[in-house]
Amino acid sequence: AQSVTQLDSHVSVSEGTPVLLRCNYSSSYSPSLFWYVQHPNKGLQLLLKYTSAATLVKGINGFEAEFKKSETSFHLTKPSAHMSDAAEYFCVVSDGKGRRALTFGSGTRLQVQP
Amino acid sequence: GAVVSQHPSWVICKSGTSVKIECRSLDFQATTMFWYRQFPKQSLMLMATSNEGSKATYEQGVEKDKFLINHASLTLSTLTVTSAHPEDSSFYICSARVPAGISTDTQYFGPGTRLTVL
Numbered sequence: 001a002q003s004v005t006q007l008d009s010h011v012s013v014s015e016g017t018p019v020l021l022r023c024n025y026s027s028s029y030s031p032s033l034f035w036y037v038q039h040p041n042k043g044l045q046l047l048l049k050y051t052s053a054a055t056l057v058k059g060i061n062g063f064e065a066e067f068k069k070s071e072t073s074f075h076l077t078k079p080s081a082h083m084s085d086a087a088e089y090f091c092v093v094s095d096g097k098g099r100r101a102l103t104f105g106s107g108t109r110l111q112v113q114p
Numbered sequence: 115g116a117v118v119s120q121h122p123s124w125v126i127c128k129s130g131t132s133v134k135i136e137c138r139s140l141d142f143q144a145t146t147m148f149w150y151r152q153f154p155k156q157s158l159m160l161m162a163t164s165n166e167g168s169k170a171t172y173e174q175g176v177e178k179d180k181f182l183i184n185h186a187s188l189t190l191s192t193l194t195v196t197s198a199h200p201e202d203s204s205f206y207i208c209s210a211r212v213p214a215g216i217s218t219d220t221q222y223f224g225p226g227t228r229l230t231v232l
Contacts, residue, residue, distance in 0.1 A: 043226045105157065
């Protein structure tokens with residue numbers, strides 16, 4: 001069984017300040033982990049993914065995430081927030097086996113203040 | 115990159131009618147597609163896994179006779195909501211998994227279809 005916990009349902013930052021969106025996971029297997037972003041009434045866009053290679057993963061739009069097995073975490077960070085980063089962010093885990101279904105976290109809404 | 119389209123992007127229908135939603139992988143062949151449902155301000159819930167040439171696999175609690183899935187080709191899966199009722203109103207999102215050998219765990223998502231049942 002696998003699960004994902006996004007520790008914050010809502011995060012608010014000022015433009016130009018760092019972003020930290022927290023995610024913890026649980027998986028019976030070596031997982032693949034993803035961060036997706038969803039803008040209002042839009043589909044999901046892949047930000048980055050971890051698939052057992054480098055533990056520090058760089059994604060699009062300046063985002064990155066670090067896989068920490070000892071802490072079962074996969075937190076998403078960005079050094080400087082832009083207004084366009086305001087959206088819903090989902091941490092996602094795949095068990096890497098069988099049909100490789102994805103399990104979504106509950107989401108974190110990022111608000112960026114001017 | 116891998117592009118997935120959905121049609122229609124939104125639909126309004128009367129209670130009791132059926133609605134078909136199409137999901138297409140535009141620049142790759144997808145042996146497996148997934149259908150998700152998202153209620154307002156909630157996360158995505160997997161409804162079913164659609165496999166080309168075989169029956170879909172439904173998640174627990176999803177009525178297979180109500181949500182008919184057909185994966186007729188390597189680039190097209192359809193979801194038909196039969197005898198729709200207001201409680202079926204939701205945002206339906208499909209995804210397609212990139213074939214093995216490229217990136218086996220990455221799914222690319224369609225833009226979603228908003229269904230409103232009156």
